[in-house]
Amino acid sequence: MTAKIDRLLIGDNPFNGVSHRSRERGRSRATMLSEKEIVKIIETALDNGAQGWVFSVTPKMLSVLKHMREDGWNRELHLYPIVPDVLSLVNESAELGMVGLLSQFLDGLSVQGKLRFMVKGGLAALSLSPMELIKMYLDTEIARIYATMPRGAETRAIFLHEVVTDTLVGLQASNILNGYCTHLQSKFGVVPGMVTRNFPRFVGFIEFSKVPLDSMMVMTPFNKVGFQMNPTRESCESSLSRLAKANVIAMSVLASGYLSLEEATKYLKQLPIKLSCVVGVSSEANAKNTFSYINSTLYKE
Amino acid sequence: MKIGIVGLGKMGILHASILNALDGCSVAAICEKERLVLEFAKKIIPHVAFYSDVVSMVNEEKLDAVFVTTPISTHLPILREIVDSASIPVFMEKPLAVNYEDASMMARLSKEKRLITMVGYQKRFAPSFSRAKSILDSGQIGKPLVFRGHSFVSNVFKEGRGWRFKKGEGGALLDLGSHLIDLLTFYFGVPDWVSGFDIQIASKQVEDFAHATFGFESGLRGYVDVSWSVEGYRLPDTKIEVIGSEGRIEVSDDRLFVSDNQTKKDSDGKEFTAPDLYKGVSFLLGDPEYCTEDEFFVNSIKNGKDAHPDFPQASIVNKVIEGIHKSSLEKKVVWLDDSKDR
Numbered sequence: 001m002t003a004k005i006d007r008l009l010i011g012d013n014p015f016n017g018v019s020h021r022s023r024e025r026g027r028s029r030a031t032m033l034s035e036k037e038i039v040k041i042i043e044t045a046l047d048n049g050a051q052g053w054v055f056s057v058t059p060k061m062l063s064v065l066k067h068m069r070e071d072g073w074n075r076e077l078h079l080y081p082i083v084p085d086v087l088s089l090v091n092e093s094a095e096l097g098m099v100g101l102l103s104q105f106l107d108g109l110s111v112q113g114k115l116r117f118m119v120k121g122g123l124a125a126l127s128l129s130p131m132e133l134i135k136m137y138l139d140t141e142i143a144r145i146y147a148t149m150p151r152g153a154e155t156r157a158i159f160l161h162e163v164v165t166d167t168l169v170g171l172q173a174s175n176i177l178n179g180y181c182t183h184l185q186s187k188f189g190v191v192p193g194m195v196t197r198n199f200p201r202f203v204g205f206i207e208f209s210k211v212p213l214d215s216m217m218v219m220t221p222f223n224k225v226g227f228q229m230n231p232t233r234e235s236c237e238s239s240l241s242r243l244a245k246a247n248v249i250a251m252s253v254l255a256s257g258y259l260s261l262e263e264a265t266k267y268l269k270q271l272p273i274k275l276s277c278v279v280g281v282s283s284e285a286n287a288k289n290t291f292s293y294i295n296s297t298l299y300k301e
Numbered sequence: 302m303k304i305g306i307v308g309l310g311k312m313g314i315l316h317a318s319i320l321n322a323l324d325g326c327s328v329a330a331i332c333e334k335e336r337l338v339l340e341f342a343k344k345i346i347p348h349v350a351f352y353s354d355v356v357s358m359v360n361e362e363k364l365d366a367v368f369v370t371t372p373i374s375t376h377l378p379i380l381r382e383i384v385d386s387a388s389i390p391v392f393m394e395k396p397l398a399v400n401y402e403d404a405s406m407m408a409r410l411s412k413e414k415r416l417i418t419m420v421g422y423q424k425r426f427a428p429s430f431s432r433a434k435s436i437l438d439s440g441q442i443g444k445p446l447v448f449r450g451h452s453f454v455s456n457v458f459k460e461g462r463g464w465r466f467k468k469g470e471g472g473a474l475l476d477l478g479s480h481l482i483d484l485l486t487f488y489f490g491v492p493d494w495v496s497g498f499d500i501q502i503a504s505k506q507v508e509d510f511a512h513a514t515f516g517f518e519s520g521l522r523g524y525v526d527v528s529w530s531v532e533g534y535r536l537p538d539t540k541i542e543v544i545g546s547e548g549r550i551e552v553s554d555d556r557l558f559v560s561d562n563q564t565k566k567d568s569d570g571k572e573f574t575a576p577d578l579y580k581g582v583s584f585l586l587g588d589p590e591y592c593t594e595d596e597f598f599v600n601s602i603k604n605g606k607d608a609h610p611d612f613p614q615a616s617i618v619n620k621v622i623e624g625i626h627k628s629s630l631e632k633k634v635v636w637l638d639d640s641k642d643r
Contacts, residue, residue, distance in 0.1 A: 095461050170321050
């Protein structure tokens with residue numbers, strides 16, 4: 001399967017109250033935007049050259065999708081969800097511990113009748129392989145997305161959150177990577193995607209795991225100041241120049257608002273490969289300005 | 302360098318992944334008591350040796366260091382098991398222990414065995430907080446006179462489950478506030494006295510909010526608020542503001558602001574945001590400071606040097622937290638050095 005990738009995407013960080021530049025800024029934004037306002041911002045982005053939406057599968061973003069559906073959305077929109085909702089998982093694991101977290105998930109599945117056996121105490125789960133569990137988790141997440149998707153929307157790829165991707169990279173867990181890719185492609189016909197903040201190491205890991213890079217999508221930071229680029233900006237750039245065919249989506253292109261649109265696009269233009277990019281915006285005016293500028297500067301020949 | 306990990310919760314997985322990615326380092330063995338987690342981990346990372354008890358792991362593997370990332374109440378017994386089998390460097394996740402008695406015992410053990418030790422107060426290594434340390438040490442804002450700080454997160458709004466909510470093992474001070482208190486001792490040394498109060502909001506056994514005032518021998522005074530039950534903090538937020546004789550500094554997880562006689566000439570002061578402060582790390586997982594602290598510990602071992610905060614330094618955090626609890630209970634100022642109590 002070859003990945004069909006869009007050029008320009010709108011992100012969701014400002015909608016979730018995330019600003020990598022300033023937590024204070026993120027906090028003040030989060031409470032500001034309603035589902036209705038978020039939909040308006042997405043529409044404006046689409047009007048100005050964006051083709052898809054990258055979002056974490058958080059309750060808030062699912063409720064944005066639901067709002068679209070109930071409001072009669074009927075427009076082409078390519079979805080690029082990121083799973084899992086890591087912040088919730090981290091908070092839950094702090095409270096429940098790993099076994100508690102696993103048991104809670106398995107209990108949920110057995111209630112839904114998806115597991116043939118009871119897993120109370122987790123002992124029966126010993127016969128389960130981690131990959132089976134991950135598949136069940138993905139199925140549940142994808143079902144949640146599909147259940148709320150409005151008309152006109154299509155899921156182009158499903159991304160693994162950077163914390164999961166980079167954990168797999170660090171642990172060199174190739175079997176999980178392979179299982180994840182195969183499952184998404186064979187069961188859902190969806191392109192597997194991965195977010196990473198360690199691009200050179202990630203590329204090495206993919207090569208080691210023998211997954212063809214052109215069958216997947218990668219989302220990773222690329223910006224002039226090297227913000228979130230590891231180990232260095234230069235090494236990320238040189239990894240990029242080694243790849244002939246890769247579907248790379250640049251993120252943090254504005255370094256969380258640190259760079260101007262002009263600086264950001266100038267940098268992306270001189271990279272050895274033309275990358276897609278994802279940008280988050282927090283108002284309609286900002287969406288219009290940002291997406292029309294990037295689209296005309298980078299993607300309209 | 303061969304590393305062993307004890308406890309495969311979220312912090313164990315984080316350190317394992319980072320350490321395994323560092324040049325010249327590999328996670329050779331993992332010890333996990335929960336069978337379910339152990340069985341899963343074996344299938345995910347088959348190239349690592351797995352154990353269900355610490356003693357066998359330390360005896361059978363020739364490890365260069367052990368990382369302990371288990372619930373706090375197990376830290377002391379696990380340290381005993383390790384040092385009974387081998388004198389190897391030990392990294393403990395924060396806080397060092399549930400109370401000062403255990404913490405000082407661990408500090409003593411580490412000194413007796415001459416271990417290189419470190420406790421996971423990673424905020425010391427965060428780009429903003431470590432830069433603030435250099436600025437304070439350089440004397441750029443003069444002599445520190447007064448500080449205020451906070452550590453907030455919106456996590457606990459109903460009675461929680463697990464050891465973080467058990468009396469004597471958890472609470473907002475140990476879980477969240479310990480980072481802030483470690484930063485204060487990193488910046489200013491050990492306080493002479495503390496006074497404060499702690500109260501329960503959502504929890505029944507542990508505090509959800511604490512306020513504390515600190516006095517230092519130098520004359521420096523300051524206060525902090527700590528709570529995991531305040532609205533509006535989806536991510537934890539730690540902030541310290543210091544007013545010195547020659548200027549002012551404000552530091553949080555992603556921002557640094559300095560105003561001194563020099564910077565005031567141009568504007569109010571100089572601001573550094575996350576992109577200004579960011580430097581690439583060998584392997585980013587979570588925040589960059591996790592990689593920086595792990596690398597620092599590994600390099601300390603390679604060079605045979607002390608790491609920080611080591612067990613004796615980190616035990617002070619436990620002492621301060623106990624002081625705050627005591628002050629709250631007895632409604633009085635608590636001197637941390639008993640000989641100074643008057």
